[in-house]
Amino acid sequence: MTFKLMKLASQSQLSSWLPSIHPQVWIFAIGRFFSEVGTGFTLFYAPIFFVNQLGLSATSVGVALGSASISGIFGRIGGGSLADSGRWGRRRTLLLATAISAIGSLVLAATNNFTTLIIGSLISGLGIGFYWPAAEAVVADASQIDNRRETFAIARLADNLGLAIGIVLAGFLIAIIGSYRWLFVIDAISFMVFFGVVYVGVSETEQQQTGESEKTEFFAAWLAVLSDRRFLVYIAVNIFFTIYISQIHSTLPLYFKNFVLVESAAKGFAETTISGLFAWHLVFAIICQLPVTSILKSYSHTLALTVSAILWAIGFGLIWVSGTAPSHQLVWVTLALGVFAVAIVSYTPSSASLVTELAPENQRGVYFSINALCWAVGSFIGHPLGGWALDQPQIITNTYWLGFILSVAIAVAILQYLNRILPE
16 A cells, blocks of 8 residues: 555656656657767867867967857747748747758868868857757747646756767767767758658647738847847846857866866876866756745746856856865865756746746747857857966966855845846
8 A cells, every 4th residue: 555655646747747848849849869878978088189189279269169159140030930931830840950960071081171160160159059049949839838848858858868868978978989070960961860750750739820911020029039028138147148158168178177187197087087077067966956946936937047147256266266176176176066957947848938927929939049049159258258268377377266255245236126127
């Protein structure tokens, strides 16, 4: 009897974490999983490859990776409008995005100099730009107000699971063959697998008007977004979060490799250790995604985002300790990446849900386009800024992380203002 009660309680708790999710979300999540496995092969290793093997400076690599944000801006603007268009829609925009991204990965695989790196980054940025507005709109269209955060959490769960597996496999592959270029080839293959999943399993989720009225709606939609004061305040604070996340993707791997000196070896972490650290970061995010979403569901979006901001400050403090403490560097880094994991899973579902609630249904693509532009701006600022910091003397590099802690106070102040102007 006790066993049956425990089993029923466990099922009830699981059902509260996994509400009725639209079947298309699950299919789309599978495609995102395969794509993120490929991304995991390159995301954390690209800066190490371009700096330590190709001999480019950290600043130039930061500028090159940041250049993806330039093409990403055009991609996000075009992608949002195409996603809302009756001629294209969400599905065709996703197919275009995955094809462009595959080409970008192949160019990066052939990179031998700064010019080729810029070209590959620009192509990849364009693909990512087309992808995000349509991807978020697909999930938003398939969600209901009572399960919106959980629906976005499922999509992020697929992303993190794929990244974790990709990072672990990449670490083993590098240890075996010692070549980073194959990582980009595998990334290109993963985008084509995603293309196939979207082509076969994802149907159009929102039908829009076509013809002359569509052209009118295009301009009206963008004017509506740019005049939505609540949304613009959210965008201002969202840029802070995207800058923070860009540090995990580009600055931290190189920082762990070249600056966090292990006491026993007087040198940075090995690639396999870095692989394990970021795998831990993503696995912990996977474990925390649904429970944290469930806990924060009863709170406002702005409170959930405030919790995330405070966690970012704690994480950056731990990174500062890892670079200045005389010992136990691995412990401090592990704790920091664990805190960052909770910060991200606190941020992503609430952020996407807030955008969905602010956007009219027929303008979700445009709203998510502006939301995705935050990621382009965050990368454009964060990548070169991180590269510059890593090219400075050790004392400046360490102080860099303290600056982010101070920036969190600004982000929290903006969130408090946003909370006052949002409807109950």
